[in-house]
Amino acid sequence: MIGMFKGYLEKLGESAGKFVTSTGLMATMLAQAAVYAFTPPVKLRNIFKQMEFVGVQSLFVVVLTGTFTGMVMALQSFNALKRFGAESLVGPTVALSMARELGPVLTGLMVTGRAGSAMATELGTMRVTEQIDALFTMAVNPVKYLVVPRIIAGVLMFPLLTVITDFVGVVGGYMVGVRLLGINPGVYIGRTIDFVQVSDIFIGLEKSIVFGLIMSLVACFNGFYTTGGAEGVGRSATSSVVMGSVLILVSDYLLSSFLS
């Protein structure tokens, strides 16, 4: 009984220890990346390659997610608002939720699933096949060479993708609200413009910058410190998605309460 308890405590201590070390390692990686990002020479080619990977290649999934979310938002808010006779507010409801919340969060989660797991897999494979060690032996700092371009790409591309999600979401909402549910188009657009302010969009974009940082840092961290062969690479990919998504949701709450 006591042995069991002790075993349990030891496990708990172990995980707590792991948590502390990985938080520390991640903070160190971020600090290093911040320094190297401004240490010449800066290789633009690597950054563009990652921006293409994070941004351009996520377009399809982001457009799809955004459109359908806007559509379902219009449908649901119509059902709710109808009860108060406030159907004209469907437009601003969709636009505000997209801009402040759903745009950045859904983009964050979808791109973490797509690009974050791929980044962790790539770096993890490089780790277990000694490619990262090879960079070291060639006097090339792997954090500068591998991590910095990915973090920059995440921080730059997330806001852009979020703008796209917001936009297609509003379009999707308009289609459902006006074409399907028969709200007057003039009212729909007019009310949206009345209620939604530029600051609402900026709040969403500020969030998305943080989410982009979380996605890329978590993915790079998990990939970079992969151990245990092919199985370990799989583990890194999974935990980069789980850890990234959870951190995005937690920070979303914190950011929402700070920013409003």
Add this chain to the structure above:
Amino acid sequence: MIKIIDLKKRFNTRRVLNGLNLEIEQGKITVIIGRSGEGKSVLIKHIIGLLRPDSGQIFLDDMEITSMKEKDFNEVRKRFGMLFQGGALFDSMTVAGNVGFPLKEHTDLSDDDILKIVTEKLRRVGLVNVEEMMPADLSGGMRKRVGLARAIVMDPEIVLFDEPTTGLDPIMSDSVADLVLDTQRVLKTTYILITHDIPFTYKIADKIAMLHEGRIIEQGTVEEMKANQNPIVRQFLEGRAEGPIKVY
């Protein structure tokens, strides 16, 4: 000259290096032999600073490198070229991208000039018209040779080869031996090689050092090692299953 003093390294509970001493002469070819899993790869990873020892020292000329800061070590590493046992080619890059990578990172050469050097180095390891291939499309032996070309592309002062001939046919092995001997003669390159290839070792070694149970137990020239009466050395060089080393 590289001087390794009382180097110790353990992984968890497994003691791998156990007070290892070795001197590697400048401009000479030193071959490290020893059984699989004895820590040969671990040893050369210490020399290039990929692993740090638990205790002990490594002197490169007059610098003690095991306690060096990462930033300073990076400068030292520019003097080295290394071939990994598994090749460690970048699989997102072509063969030319791999071999030319150190040049691209550390010199101001134009892409054309880099490609010229790359083609020349690839020829030296017996590869032609592979520049645009991806590592995944190469045979094991070809990958090893691309790794060799990458390791020597900067004409480094000190070259570490981890099993350069494993997976190569005997003719190719012999031409790698010639490559090592040529560059050593012309450029005065210091070579540290790990190999299980005894004919290859006899052809090139200035000094053979045998790693056993975490220490260098015997070392000497080819002639000295051939005459060495230590039963462990005899068993290893003659490749016999029976003897003091047990195969479990």
